[in-house]
Amino acid sequence: MQVAEFKRTILVNGEDSAVFPVMDRGLQYGHGLFETIAISQGQLRYCDRHLARLLRGCNQLSIKPPDPTVIKNEATQLAGQAGQAVLKIIYTCGVGGRGYRTPANSQPNRILILSEWPAYPQSNSQTGVVLRLCETRLGSNQALAGLKHLNRLEQVIARSEWDDPDIAEGLMLDNHGQVIEGTMSNLFFVKNEILCTPSLTQSGVQGIIREHVLELAGKLGINTYIDDFTPADVFQAEEVFLTNSLIRIWPVNKILSEEPVSYDSPGIITSQLIAQMNKE
Numbered sequence: 001m002q003v004a005e006f007k008r009t010i011l012v013n014g015e016d017s018a019v020f021p022v023m024d025r026g027l028q029y030g031h032g033l034f035e036t037i038a039i040s041q042g043q044l045r046y047c048d049r050h051l052a053r054l055l056r057g058c059n060q061l062s063i064k065p066p067d068p069t070v071i072k073n074e075a076t077q078l079a080g081q082a083g084q085a086v087l088k089i090i091y092t093c094g095v096g097g098r099g100y101r102t103p104a105n106s107q108p109n110r111i112l113i114l115s116e117w118p119a120y121p122q123s124n125s126q127t128g129v130v131l132r133l134c135e136t137r138l139g140s141n142q143a144l145a146g147l148k149h150l151n152r153l154e155q156v157i158a159r160s161e162w163d164d165p166d167i168a169e170g171l172m173l174d175n176h177g178q179v180i181e182g183t184m185s186n187l188f189f190v191k192n193e194i195l196c197t198p199s200l201t202q203s204g205v206q207g208i209i210r211e212h213v214l215e216l217a218g219k220l221g222i223n224t225y226i227d228d229f230t231p232a233d234v235f236q237a238e239e240v241f242l243t244n245s246l247i248r249i250w251p252v253n254k255i256l257s258e259e260p261v262s263y264d265s266p267g268i269i270t271s272q273l274i275a276q277m278n279k280e
Contacts, residue, residue, distance in 0.1 A: 006116040009081065011074055013110055024109055026092025029100065030150040033057040037087040038246050039079045039114075044087065046245065047072060049208045054091060057147045063093045064108050071110065078114045086246065088113045090150070118246065125274075128253035128265030129168035129242070133231065134158040134183065138174045138203040146206035155183045169242060171234075171255065174203050178228045185244045186210035189237035190269045195224045196233070209243040216276050222269060231257065239267030249274050 010018050026032035035054055038045040051068045058065040075087055090111040096103045136158035144151075158170050169182045179198050181187050186207040188197045195217050200206055217224050234240060240252035240263050251274075253265035266274060 006082075006085075008116070009078055009114040011078065011112040014070070014074055020109070020111065021095050023095045023097075024092050025094060025096045025102070025106070026090065026109070026150055028096070031061065031102070032063070032090060032092035032150045033061065033148055034091070034150060035089040035148060036245055037075065037089065038248075039082050039085040039087055039117075041083060042080050044072075044075055044079050046208050046212070047075060049211070050089070050245070053148065053206065053208065054089065057149065058091070060143070060147060061093070061149065062102055063091070064106070066091060066108065066110060071112075074110075074112055078112060082114060084117045086115045086117060088115065092150070120247065124168060124247065124250050128251035128263070130166055130254045130256060131169050131171050131182070131240075131242075131252055132162060132167050132256040134161055134170040134172045136161065136172065138172050138180050140174055140176070140202040142202055145202050145204060146200050148205050158183045167256065168250065171231075173231065177230060179231055179234055180204040181207075182242055185242040185247065185250070187234070188213065188241050188243065189229075189234050190239035190267060191233070191237045193223070193269070195222050195269060196229065196237075197224070197226055198229050199226050207243055208245050209248055212277075213243055213249070213273060216273055220272055220276060222272070235261045237263070239263060239265075239270050241266070241270045241273075248277055 012020055033054055035050040037047060037050050051071060055065050078087055092109045093102060094106040094108045096106050136154060138154055158172055161170060169185055171182055172180055174180050179187060181204045188195060214224055242250045242252060251266035251270050253263055255261045
């Protein structure tokens with residue numbers, strides 16, 4: 001039986017179109033935000049959490065916020081066309097003239113893109129993945145920390161550092177040598193039965209699943225600790241795992257560095273969190 005080819009769909013301000021104004025501040029300056037939502041069995045995962053983060057980002061970047069009902073209706077419409085897929089929402093400040101000052105009457109633009117689900121190996125979530133330390137560092141900027149803004153050049157450069165299909169992700173540090181996150185994921189590790197994750201007050205993205213994992217840990221009675229950590233802290237951990245909206249949780253079985261470090265994968269606490277999340 002021939003499998004039907006997946007049809008990518010794009011909505012621009014609610015219209016089936018791939019036309020977008022070149023003077024938009026999202027293109028000119030990266031003045032905008034995005035969300036990547038997993039679709040499973042035609043349903044949007046964690047949609048309300050994504051929209052809440054989008055609204056917080058608009059407030060921080062002085063962008064007129066969207067009507068969440070409009071975006072959710074459009075997202076639900078696209079999700080109904082797919083079984084398992086990825087929905088990317090791009091929300092920009094809108095068209096403006098030259099110069100960095102945001103026009104008072106700027107009207108935001110929104111793009112919704114429905115794409116095929118990535119072909120991740122099943123083993124990534126079952127037996128874990130291999131990480132490497134990236135040379136590219138994340139800059140510190142409290143005004144942008146936590147936001148899923150459109151400027152992803154640090155991640156683009158970091159991801160270009162390797163082309164080995166056996167390495168699933170790269171671990172990024174800040175300019176002070178502290179561990180922050182992966183190029184596309186948040187980082188957790190377990191040390192002395194405490195679930196640790198790096199502070200994101202100066203850089204990094206406040207992930208939807210990161211937030212959810214911390215909530216689940218509280219319900220399961222797992223102690224958590226958010227702080228600044230070095231690579232040595234991660235190397236000495238008993239368990240390590242990654243999170244994002246598509247992968248949810250990937251255990252880590254090895255980190256490549258000067259002296260590669262291996263881990264039990266998945267560990268006891270990682271397995272508890274995976275089992276709890278799979279019930280949802």
